[in-house]
Amino acid sequence: MAKDKKKVEQITDMEVDFAQWYTDVCKKAELIDYSSVKGMFIYRPYGYAIWENIQKELDARFKELGHENVYLPVLIPESLLQKEKDHVEGFAPECAWVTMGGGEQLEERMCVRPTSETLFCEHYKNIIQSYRDLPKLYNQWCSVLRWEKTSRPFLRHREFLWQEGHTMHETADEARAETMQMLNVYADFLENILAMPVIKGRKTDKEKFNGAEETYTVECMMHDRKALQAGTSHYFGDGFARAFDITFTGRDNQLHHPHQTSWGVSTRMIGGIIMTHGDNNGLVLPPRIAPIQVIVLPIAQHKPGVVEAAQELIDRLKAIGVRVRGDFSENSPGWKFAEYEMKGVPLRIEIGPKDIEQGQCVAARRDSGEKITIPLGELEARVGELLDAVHDGLYAKAKANLMSNIYEAHSLEEAKAIQEEKGGFIKTMWCGDLECELAMKDKAGMSSRCIPFEQEHLGDVCPICGKPAKTMIYWGVAY
RNA sequence: CGGGGUGUAGCGCAGUUGGUAGCGCGCAUGGUUCGGGACCAUGAGGCCCGGGGUUCAAGUCCCCGCACUCCGACCA
Numbered sequence: 266m267a268k269d270k271k272k273v274e275q276i277t278d279m280e281v282d283f284a285q286w287y288t289d290v291c292k293k294a295e296l297i298d299y300s301s302v303k304g305m306f307i308y309r310p311y312g313y314a315i316w317e318n319i320q321k322e323l324d325a326r327f328k329e330l331g332h333e334n335v336y337l338p339v340l341i342p343e344s345l346l347q348k349e350k351d352h353v354e355g356f357a358p359e360c361a362w363v364t365m366g367g368g369e370q371l372e373e374r375m376c377v378r379p380t381s382e383t384l385f386c387e388h389y390k391n392i393i394q395s396y397r398d399l400p401k402l403y404n405q406w407c408s409v410l411r412w413e414k415t416s417r418p419f420l421r422h423r424e425f426l427w428q429e430g431h432t433m434h435e436t437a438d439e440a441r442a443e444t445m446q447m448l449n450v451y452a453d454f455l456e457n458i459l460a461m462p463v464i465k466g467r468k469t470d471k472e473k474f475n476g477a478e479e480t481y482t483v484e485c486m487m488h489d490r491k492a493l494q495a496g497t498s499h500y501f502g503d504g505f506a507r508a509f510d511i512t513f514t515g516r517d518n519q520l521h522h523p524h525q526t527s528w529g530v531s532t533r534m535i536g537g538i539i540m541t542h543g544d545n546n547g548l549v550l551p552p553r554i555a556p557i558q559v560i561v562l563p564i565a566q567h568k569p570g571v572v573e574a575a576q577e578l579i580d581r582l583k584a585i586g587v588r589v590r591g592d593f594s595e596n597s598p599g600w601k602f603a604e605y606e607m608k609g610v611p612l613r614i615e616i617g618p619k620d621i622e623q624g625q626c627v628a629a630r631r632d633s634g635e636k637i638t639i640p641l642g643e644l645e646a647r648v649g650e651l652l653d654a655v656h657d658g659l660y661a662k663a664k665a666n667l668m669s670n671i672y673e674a675h676s677l678e679e680a681k682a683i684q685e686e687k688g689g690f691i692k693t694m695w696c697g698d699l700e701c702e703l704a705m706k707d708k709a710g711m712s713s714r715c716i717p718f719e720q721e722h723l724g725d726v727c728p729i730c731g732k733p734a735k736t737m738i739y740w741g742v743a744y
Numbered sequence: 745c746g747g748g749g750u751g752u753a754g755c756g757c758a759g760u761u762g763g764u765a766g767c768g769c770g771c772a773u774g775g776u777u778c779g780g781g782a783c784c785a786u787g788a789g790g791c792c793c794g795g796g797g798u799u800c801a802a803g804u805c806c807c808c809g810c811a812c813u814c815c816g817a818c819c820a
Contacts, residue, residue: 275755275756275769282814284813284814284815285813285814288813288814292755299812301811303811303812355819355820358818358819359818359819380820411819413818413819414745414817414818414819415813415814415816415817415818415819421819468820472820473820474820475820480820482820494820497820499820529820531820533820562779563778564778564779565777565778565779566778567777567778568778595777595778596778596781596782597777597778597780597781597782598778598779598780598781599778599779599780599781599782600780600781600782601780601781602779602780602781603780603781604781606780615779617778617779618779619779620779627779743820
């Protein structure tokens with residue numbers, strides 16, 4: 266049966282086993298391989314290329330806003346990590362320690378960085394003296410290490426790649442503005458480049474970053490209706506600055522503590538892309554970060570003129586900056602169709618003897634499967650349009666998945682029932698107490714995702730304890 | 745850290761009452777093919793996860809490890 270033949274057999278259907286589907290896609294699309302160390306993965310060229318494109322896009326946005334890249338050490342002395350109490354409490358359980366060097370025991374053990382706030386603070390203490398030295402807008406691209414108990418490709422590594430922005434500001438207002446600005450950069454990037462719609466909001470005290478005053482988040486919804494935090498932005502106030510004794514002389518000739526932010530996204534985003542856009546034929550990549558945007562496949566390539574015609578398409582698309590590749594291997598066309606679908610290439614262009622006769626080629630969209638005949642003269646314009654159309658199509662589909670899986674509940678029991686039946690985000694009112702948050706986790710298996718910026722009034726009382734409600738909050742099962 | 749599952753060729757797996765290993769895919773070479781994972785022929789490829797037992801004999805039975813994986817717990 267044609268429908269069955271179309272399936273990529275190596276990939277488990279997501280309806281059958283979502284976790285297995287996810288792992289299959291990671292492996293069969295050649296994004297990643299397992300290494301001999303648990304939780305540490307090999308990024309294969311195709312997977313790493315996605316990260317490089319993410320980096321390129323984000324890095325340009327960061328720099329446009331005045332941020333500069335730096336690189337700090339991978340090791341943190343224990344005494345330095347200890348300086349901020351909440352911070353060390355949060356990270357100590359998942360630190361890996363270096364205790365030996367050159368065959369000798371170190372006098373002080375050192376932590377492989379799980380995040381770099383402490384190192385940035387140590388450095389900022391040295392270089393900030395005056396308000397004229399502010400703001401400091403630094404960013405670092407690096408890997409960090411957290412000794413997670415369980416791991417999954419992209420979603421939870423012991424070592425993962427990320428960027429961490431760390432900024433210092435003269436005033437609290439300026440730091441708060443930076444926190445929000447960077448959250449918006451992430452939201453804009455996710456929606457316009459990765460075609461992933463987001464819910465923006467604030468984390469509860471329980472869920473916020475260790476040592477932060479406020480943590481903001483962009484939350485996405487995956488195909489299995491679980492939540493993925495795709496990026497965070499923190500406002501630190503002057504807590505770290507006080508702990509690390511960072512001061513500057515202000516315009517009033519008095520000593521002040523600067524106000525700080527940090528913000529980050531990681532390779533976890535790639536997991537988000539897979540689980541937002543992927544389907545049972547494999548990966549589906551948003552065109553704006555796809556390492557290969559267009560794959561050109563010759564049909565009956567031994568026939569005269571086919572290879573040349575295909576090569577001409579490649580050259581013309583390359584000339585307008587499209588990331589295009591051809592596959593002239595001896596594999597059958599059917600094999601190639603399946604292969605590039607599995608790898609999520611947004612647009613396929615076929616050209617064979619029949620097309621050449623008629624002065625056309627055939628494009629196939631990865632998101633919808635739709636086939637479009639393109640007159641050769643209109644190639645450049647039509648490919649550009651189609652790539653945008655794939656982006657829009659992916660975004661619309663993801664947005665529909667998000668919006669149709671947000672439910673309203675007015676009691677813990679109702680929230681639990683909805684979670685069990687449907688999943689997704691469940692919005693309720695909330696009194697703001699930790700006890701109610703813990704009860705939701707304990708009884709309904711959900712954590713708070715965020716207090717969304719776009720608030721609605723669903724009632725006057727907290728559905729968990731019955732006390733007056735302060736805010737509307739989203740709950741969900743998260744990765 | 746608790747519970748389940750799996751470790752045999754690069755990948756996916758089979759291997760009966762114990763008798764020294766096989767299939768499919770992939771790979772290599774040659775040929776025929778080419779609009780949805782083509783076909784024929786020939787060939788290469790093995791520390792059966794590791795360590796102990798039992799036995800004339802262990803991929804297979806018994807202990808003890810280790811790794812991966814899924815579900816929890818934990819966790820930006």
